[in-house]
Amino acid sequence: MSRMLMAIIVAVALVAALSSDTGAQNPTTHNIFVNLIEVKGGTTADKLQPPTQNPKDLSKGYAFKGPGAADKHSPQRWEVSTYMFAPAFVTVRQGDEVVVTAFVVNGDEHEVWINAPDGTTVVPKATWNRGREYQARFVAERAGPYQLLCSGHAPSMTATFLALPK
Numbered sequence: 001m002s003r004m005l006m007a008i009i010v011a012v013a014l015v016a017a018l019s020s021d022t023g024a025q026n027p028t029t030h031n032i033f034v035n036l037i038e039v040k041g042g043t044t045a046d047k048l049q050p051p052t053q054n055p056k057d058l059s060k061g062y063a064f065k066g067p068g069a070a071d072k073h074s075p076q077r078w079e080v081s082t083y084m085f086a087p088a089f090v091t092v093r094q095g096d097e098v099v100v101t102a103f104v105v106n107g108d109e110h111e112v113w114i115n116a117p118d119g120t121t122v123v124p125k126a127t128w129n130r131g132r133e134y135q136a137r138f139v140a141e142r143a144g145p146y147q148l149l150c151s152g153h154a155p156s157m158t159a160t161f162l163a164l165p166k
């Protein structure tokens with residue numbers, strides 16, 4: 001048997017296995033743990049000049065402390081930071097229940113909600129505070145990206161739960 005034919009048989013078998021798998025699956029509940037975190041970085045102006053555009057103009061989630069403001073003992077030092085959800089991308093299947101358990105490590109306050117792929121809200125806006133754990137749940141009735149958003153750190157602070165079609 002030629003290698004080509006063998007490769008085709010394997011590919012067909014794989015597709016058949018995958019499609020029967022997706023077709024027969026019952027809805028599942030996904031328990032997803034998410035942390036709200038902040039990552040920071042910095043250097044000194046003698047090594048790298050600070051950016052000409054203030055990162056704060058790109059996203060409310062970004063912060064920038066220029067030389068002089070970052071560290072008074074090191075006048076050349078400048079720092080940047082960003083708020084994020086970790087993990088920020090999870091796949092589920094259409095029809096599945098998604099239970100997000102979130103712990104706020106950084107930032108005293110986040111105004112969060114979850115939108116469906118069509119832009120409608122499936123989890124209404126709520127305030128999540130540092131040091132607390134919260135739960136948000138929805139059923140991924142549609143295929144496509146469900147987005148966890150934070151208005152105070154938009155547009156960069158977001159997590160996507162991508163519902164793959166049944």
Ligand SMILES: [Cu+2]
Pocket residue numbers: 083107109110111150151152153157
């Ligand atoms: Cu936030």
